[in-house]
Amino acid sequence: MQGAERSPGEDPASVGAFLGAASEVAARLLEASAVHVLCHFDGDGLCSGGLLLGALHRANVPVQVSAIQGLTSGTIERIRKTTPPLVVTTDVGSGQLDRLERLHTPVIVLDHHVPEGEGGPWLTHLNPRLFDLDGTFGACGTTIAFLVTLAMSEDNWGALPTALAGIVADRQHLGGARGLNGVVVEQARERKLVRCLQGIPLRGETVDRALKEGIDPFVRRLHGDAVAVEALLQEVGLDPMAHLDSLSQQQHSMLSSRLCLELLEQGADAAILADAVTEQWFFPAGGSAHDLSAALDACGRLGRPSVGLAAAVGDRGALAAAMRLSDTRRGAIAAALRPIVGGALRTSAGCYVVEVPESGIAGAVAALTLMFLVHPDRPVLAVAPDGDRLKLSLRGSRAQIARGLDLHRAMGLAVAEVGGSGGGHPIAAGGRVPPGSLERALTAIDREVCTQLRLEAQGTPAASPSGS
Numbered sequence: 322m323q324g325a326e327r328s329p330g331e332d333p334a335s336v337g338a339f340l341g342a343a344s345e346v347a348a349r350l351l352e353a354s355a356v357h358v359l360c361h362f363d364g365d366g367l368c369s370g371g372l373l374l375g376a377l378h379r380a381n382v383p384v385q386v387s388a389i390q391g392l393t394s395g396t397i398e399r400i401r402k403t404t405p406p407l408v409v410t411t412d413v414g415s416g417q418l419d420r421l422e423r424l425h426t427p428v429i430v431l432d433h434h435v436p437e438g439e440g441g442p443w444l445t446h447l448n449p450r451l452f453d454l455d456g457t458f459g460a461c462g463t464t465i466a467f468l469v470t471l472a473m474s475e476d477n478w479g480a481l482p483t484a485l486a487g488i489v490a491d492r493q494h495l496g497g498a499r500g501l502n503g504v505v506v507e508q509a510r511e512r513k514l515v516r517c518l519q520g521i522p523l524r525g526e527t528v529d530r531a532l533k534e535g536i537d538p539f540v541r542r543l544h545g546d547a548v549a550v551e552a553l554l555q556e557v558g559l560d561p562m563a564h565l566d567s568l569s570q571q572q573h574s575m576l577s578s579r580l581c582l583e584l585l586e587q588g589a590d591a592a593i594l595a596d597a598v599t600e601q602w603f604f605p606a607g608g609s610a611h612d613l614s615a616a617l618d619a620c621g622r623l624g625r626p627s628v629g630l631a632a633a634v635g636d637r638g639a640l641a642a643a644m645r646l647s648d649t650r651r652g653a654i655a656a657a658l659r660p661i662v663g664g665a666l667r668t669s670a671g672c673y674v675v676e677v678p679e680s681g682i683a684g685a686v687a688a689l690t691l692m693f694l695v696h697p698d699r700p701v702l703a704v705a706p707d708g709d710r711l712k713l714s715l716r717g718s719r720a721q722i723a724r725g726l727d728l729h730r731a732m733g734l735a736v737a738e739v740g741g742s743g744g745g746h747p748i749a750a751g752g753r754v755p756p757g758s759l760e761r762a763l764t765a766i767d768r769e770v771c772t773q774l775r776l777e778a779q780g781t782p783a784a785s786p787s788g789s
C-alpha cells in the first residue's frame with residue numbers, strides 16, 4: 322500500500338517502516354499451510370479477526386478464528402495441544418509476549434496495546450508503538466490487521482466497512498482519524514469507498530429513532546421522549562423519518578449544532594464535545610461504521626462472538642442478528658445511565674465512581690458518563706459485579722492524557738495492591754478484583770491519578786452532573 326507520505330501527524334519514515342513490516346507479515350500469512358487466529362472478543366478484536374478470516378479465506382489459506390477474552394495460561398495450553406503451524410493474535414498479545422513465546426510455535430502478534438515482556442525467537446510482533454507510531458488514538462488492532470490484509474491483496478479494500486467499524490469500536494474516531502487510521506481513511510476517500518459527514522455521529526436508521534433511542538450522545542432531555550424529539554426536529558426542519566445516511570452535510574451540521582447545545586446545557590464539557598464532533602463514515606452499499614461497530618461490539622459483550630465474526634466478514638443474516646443484539650445492549654446501557662443522570666455517582670479524590678449492574682456494559686457506561694454527564698476533571702471508574710469478582714473499568718479523556726493521565730499504570734498499581742488482574746491503555750483500563758477490595762483499590766487509583774493529574778489528594782469539592 323502506498324501512503325508513507327500521507328500520514329497526518331506521524332513521521333512518514335515510521336509509517337513506511339510499519340507498512341514494510343506489515344508486508345512481511347502478509348507474505349508469511351500467504352505462505353502458511355494453516356493459520357489459527359486468536360482475536361480479542363470486543364468490537365476491535367472481532368473486526369480484526371474478521372478481516373483476517375475473510376482475507377485468508379479469499380487467499381485459500383486454511384484459517385480458524387477463536388475470539389478470546391484474554392490470553393490466559395489455559396488458552397495457551399489449549400492452543401499448544403492443537404499444534405497449529407502459525408498462530409496470529411489480533412488486538413491481544415502485546416501484553417503477554419512471554420506467555421506466547423511458551424507456545425513454541427511461530428506466533429505473529431498484531432496488537433496496539435502497551436508491550437510487556439520480551440518474547441523470543443518464536444514471536445513476530447507488529448505493534449505501531451514499536452515504530453514510534455500512536456497506538457492509543459492512531460491505530461487499533463483492526464487498523465493493523467487491515468493494513469496486513471491490504472498488503473496481501475488490494476481486493477481487501479472491499480472489507481473497509483469492517484476496518485472502520487473497528488476503529489470506531491476503540492473510539493479512535495474521536496477528534497478525527499489520525500496516525501495509521503488517517504492513512505486508511507484518506508486512501509478510502511480517494512477510492513470513493515466511504516462518504517464522510519462531519520458532526521456528531523448518530524446511530525440507527527431514521528433521525529427520529531437515533532435521537533429517541535441514542536446513548537452516544539446521551540441527550541438527557543431527548544432520550545426516550547418522543548414529543549421532545551419531534552419538537553426539536555421540527556425546529557431544525559428535518560423529517561423524523563429521514564434516514565441518517567440521506568442527510569446532506571448542511572442538515573447533519575444543523576442537527577449536530579443543536580445537539581451540542583443540548584449537551585452543553587446538560588453539563589458536558591466543551592473540549593470533549595469538540596472531540597465528539599467528528600467524521601461519521603457511511604458506505605455506498607448502506608450503513609455506517611458506527612452502526613456496524615455497535616453491532617459487533619454487542620456480539621462480543623453478549624457472548625455471541627461467532628455471530629460478530631460472521632458479520633465482520635459480511636454475512637447478511639449474521640449482521641441482522643448482530644444489529645438486534647446491539648439494540649438489546651443499548652437498552653441495558655441506557656438503563657444504567659438513567660440513575661447516573663439522576664445523580665447516582667460519587668466523587669473520590671481521583672475519580673467519579675459509578676455502579677453498574679452488569680460487567681459487560683461497565684466500560685461503555687464509564688465512557689459515556691465521562692463524555693456527557695460529568696465535569697471531566699478526572700476519569701470515571703465504573704464498578705460492576707463479575708462472577709465472584711468485581712469488574713473495574715476506568716475511562717479518561719484525551720485532555721486528561723495531555724495532563725499526564727495513565728490509567729494503564731493506575732489500574733496496574735490498584736490490582737497489584739489487592740491481588741487482582743488488569744491493565745489496558747493510558748485512556749482506558751480494566752481490572753478484576755476480589756469482592757470487598759473496592760475501597761483499597763480505589764485508594765490506590767486515587768493516589769496515582771491525583772499524582773498524575775496533580776489533583777488535590779483530598780478536598781476537591783464533589784461535582785455532580787449539572788441540573789440533577
Ligand SMILES: [Mn+2]
Binds near residue numbers: 462
Ligand atoms: Mn483494541
